Amino acid sequence: MIILVTGGQRSGKSTFAQNLIIDKKTVGYIATSKVEDSEMADRVENHKKNRPSQWRTIEAYHDFEKHIKDEEWYIFECVGTMTSNILYDITRGSTEITKREERNVENTIINELSRLIVKIRESNSNIVFVTNEVGLTLTPMNRLARVYTDVLGRVNQYLGKLSDEVYLVVSGIEVKIK
Numbered sequence: 001m002i003i004l005v006t007g008g009q010r011s012g013k014s015t016f017a018q019n020l021i022i023d024k025k026t027v028g029y030i031a032t033s034k035v036e037d038s039e040m041a042d043r044v045e046n047h048k049k050n051r052p053s054q055w056r057t058i059e060a061y062h063d064f065e066k067h068i069k070d071e072e073w074y075i076f077e078c079v080g081t082m083t084s085n086i087l088y089d090i091t092r093g094s095t096e097i098t099k100r101e102e103r104n105v106e107n108t109i110i111n112e113l114s115r116l117i118v119k120i121r122e123s124n125s126n127i128v129f130v131t132n133e134v135g136l137t138l139t140p141m142n143r144l145a146r147v148y149t150d151v152l153g154r155v156n157q158y159l160g161k162l163s164d165e166v167y168l169v170v171s172g173i174e175v176k177i178k
Contacts, residue, residue, distance in 0.1 A: 007169035080132035
């Protein structure tokens, strides 16, 4: 089973995603954040406090398939954060991103997720992907932000098509859309 949970920042998507699998016996939590400042450290710490301590935490934003063991369920938090990390790695933070670099970012992300999904299916596990919904806002003012929203929007479409269930969370209320 592949489930995609999407929504805006602070929409309640993480809480909803965790509640989907709260009663599962074995869960691996794939945390994609890189902690580079105190504010992000606080965010990560809050996420840790809000999930069951028995869940195995996997801190990575690439090469996910090598971390898949024998858990029944995995939660992937979050596709948007992974996208920004990979975008930064490939472009080295440049705001002058070429179309070739944009395609490279997107292909890298799709390849990472594809390998993970293959491994999940081979291990007879299930996964809940959490992602940011980027299609409900204004077009960003700068190239870097536009590349991010374009790439993440297409990645979300890719995951949505592969998913068995898709939920949109708005103001703490989930709506099943697939």
